Amino acid sequence: MGTIPPRWKGVCQNDSDPNFSCNRKLIGARYFKKAYEAVYGKLNSTYDNPRDWQGHGTHTLSTAAGGFVPITNFFNVTNAGTAKGGSPRARVAAYKVCWINFKMDDNCVDADVLAGFDAAIADGVDVISVSLASDPPFLNPFADAIAIGSFRAIRKGISVIASAGNDGPQPGTVANSAPWLFTVAASTLDREWVSHVQLESQRLEGFGLCSTTLPEVKQYPLISSIEAKAYNASKDDAKVCLEGSLDQKKVDGKIVACLKTINGRNEDIVVKKAGGIGLILYNDIINDDKPFNYFFQLPAIHLSYSNGLILLAYINSTKFPTAYIAPPRTRYGHTRAPTMASFSSQGPNPIYPEILKPDITAPGVRVIAAFNDAVIYLPNKQTSPYMILSGTSMACPHIAGVVGLLKALHPNWSPSAIKSAIMTTSTIMDNHQEVIRNSSSFAVTPFSYGSGHVRPNQAMNPGLVYDMTITDYLNFLCSMRYNSSVISLYGPYTCPLNSSLPQDLNYPTITIPNLEKSITITRCVKNVGGPSIYVALLRSPRGVSIEVNPSQLIFDSNGEEKVFKITIKQKYDMIIKDYVFGSLIWYDGKHSVRSPIIIKSKGV
Known part of the structure; x- marks a missing residue:
């Protein structure tokens, strides 16, 4: 690779290990331990450096951006092939915020996580991949280090991708539920x-x-x-x-x-x-x-x-x-795929029920990626330069890699535009052309797969995107009835006197968890293609009628924006006891811009 760009401000932190060094691929490595040591005591000197001693970080980082590597021998597989990350020509940096603690599961302290985010932002990263997730029950969003740290990153135009968690298949277990996070569920490969x-x-x-x-x-x-x-x-x-x-x-x-x-x-x-x-x-x-x-x-x-x-x-x-x-x-190509991993955490969103989570699904079962010299996953203290791991931690960097490619292809797109492109071009069908199933072969809903399974090639040219600014996210928090002093944890902001509905956040999905007779919400799409005419194709959920106005959008140029309204009504005053699902597709003959619709009646 060529010389490191001068805009990069990161370092290779080797104060405790002089033998540790970076290169033109791994251009930065830092570690954050002050909060951990304040809570649990001094670290073992073996782990007191940026090195990955467990293998998890190596595996996820190489999935996101590892280079092309022919695998000559992988557990005696005769045709293992060539491995590469999602953005194989990207440079990478590692921020170690979690530590090995054999006595408890809580190895990541919030202050260290926040310090890692702040350092990555200051260093000049473009994408942050966070293969971390809290266990339920979840903290309130103003005590969530990942939510706060990622908000700071989004403010600077940095995309943040996070794992949905491994507490499935129980409903309401999805982690990293803030709307500015790109939350990833896990599915299988073929x-x-x-x-x-x-x-x-x-x-x-x-x-x-x-x-x-x-x-x-x-x-x-x-x-x-x-x-x-x-x-x-x-x-x-x-x-x-x-x-x-x-x-x-x-x-x-x-x-x-x-x-x-x-x-x-x-x-x-x-x-x-x-x-x-x-x-x-x-x-x-x-x-x-x-x-x-x-x-x-x-x-x-x-x-x-x-x-x-x-x-x-x-x-x-x-x-x-x-x-x-x-x-x-x-x-x-022989087995049905993708299917949802049984461990992948599911919606509905436990913190923000108006926002569908997870957002997207990516491969997270039996993923091959690079590994360090850790021996804990293999019997008889064997080591391997590659390892197969499963988890939403493995799914998350797949999306981070795709985000990296889209940032290179469309450098002026915002994090929300990139997120929209990936979500609205995803698929809910498997390789048998049937709706994605779970590990028990039952069809599942957007609470499992979000908007669908990622399709990177289609995301390059989505046609339309649902864009958002940092002000949109702050107004969303205001609409949730948080006051300005609480919201100031995310940055100084005064809520408008007349805040909008939470459902009016310009999200690429539509979730109404408390429908009472009828509701009208607003969305805005930006044209990222050429001149075109889009028509609305609706699949209304059972028990509701939906009207889109206007039902046709005419774009004359790239970058043009159009606002439309969606009116959702209960049929015959029907009470919708369980969530029902539908979709809205904007179609111009070439692009299908799909948004799932999720609805349940108020008080049920």
Whole structure:
């Protein structure tokens, strides 16, 4: 990369570690510990520097902006491919505000988080990716360091992307709910690591990654874990390969078939301890045909329930069963995707019910990215330059990477315009052209996926955007009946005498959590394309009628703005007990600018 731009004011903080250095890619690294040490005491000197000692920060930062790197060997996957971040040519800086604390979960102190935001703003960053989220119940917004710090960043034109949290699938668990934050939920990819087990005359497909492969392509002795039962173990324990349930003499040198239960997984460790050379894990009927991509310490494969029945029938049909487990390979496009991650936190928004959260969905399940030399995620203290992690922490930097690309393509767009472009061009359909589902295969709502799943290419040319200024956000806080002295925590501001409705914030989604007969709200769209004529296409939620006025918008030039009003009425005084969902699309024959509509009656 070329020389670092002179507008960059950041530093590479190495006061406690002279060996730590930055380069033209990683151009800044700082750490913030004063508040943490004031609360919990002095840090261990090992961690007292900007280095990532856990791997989480390395993984998320490389997802956002890592360069192109061919992956030559990733857990023996034969076709791993090339890895890159969302904005691979962007420069990056790291701000360490959380610390390893093995005694409690609260590793991030608000004052340090705020200090990190302030430093990033002063250094001159363009995008801040925040893979942090509070657990419910949530603080009031004027005691939320991420909300306050991100507001300061937005004031300076810096986009802030944050994770929605991992407290799903319960409703009302979404974190980072302020309207100026870009809040990201997690979904799956269509990527799988597939393998197969070769029996004498049958081949069964399964899934999994393993740290080693079998030494030769040949058939190896195969035994069921029940037959390998230790004399003092129960049949039920041996069936699921519990610790101490297998006889080493029976297992030594063999591949062992174990039942997978719904509980925790360490069958590979048990089999390896007993001298086994491989593991075939098969599902029970409760897990049905849902094998997962696990890491295994030895050559292994995870089979569905139906393939497990075939395996057991084979084992019981011959005196000397054999098997061979093939190395994993990457496969795309075979499984339904995206589906919502079960852990991804959901709406409705617990702090600002008039604002739909999460905003957007991005891949956050089994994401491959760079890793440091931490060993805590791998057995036997193995390390890897890459790691697969899951969480809304992994989804967040996907959106940060897309935001970085849009900032480079449209340097004059505001953070809210970029956010609108990504939201209104997203999709609610999966690769089967059906509405996005959850991990149990049930269709879900915008409370799970927000406006939809990100489509980066479409976001480059959205047609129209819903733009907002910092004053719009302050007026929104005023409309929530916060007084000026409280709002001053976000900056000096006097609320207007006649504040607007919270629903009038020019957000790319429309949420009415307290409809009483009828309401009229206002939106404004800016043309970011050429001359065009847009018409309104409505899908009204059940039990309401919606009118858009005007229903046609004519734009003569780029940058032109048009205001329209949306009137929403309950039909026949119907009480809408549960949230209902619809959409408004502005369409010009080329662009579809989609906004979800979410409605519930007042007092229900």
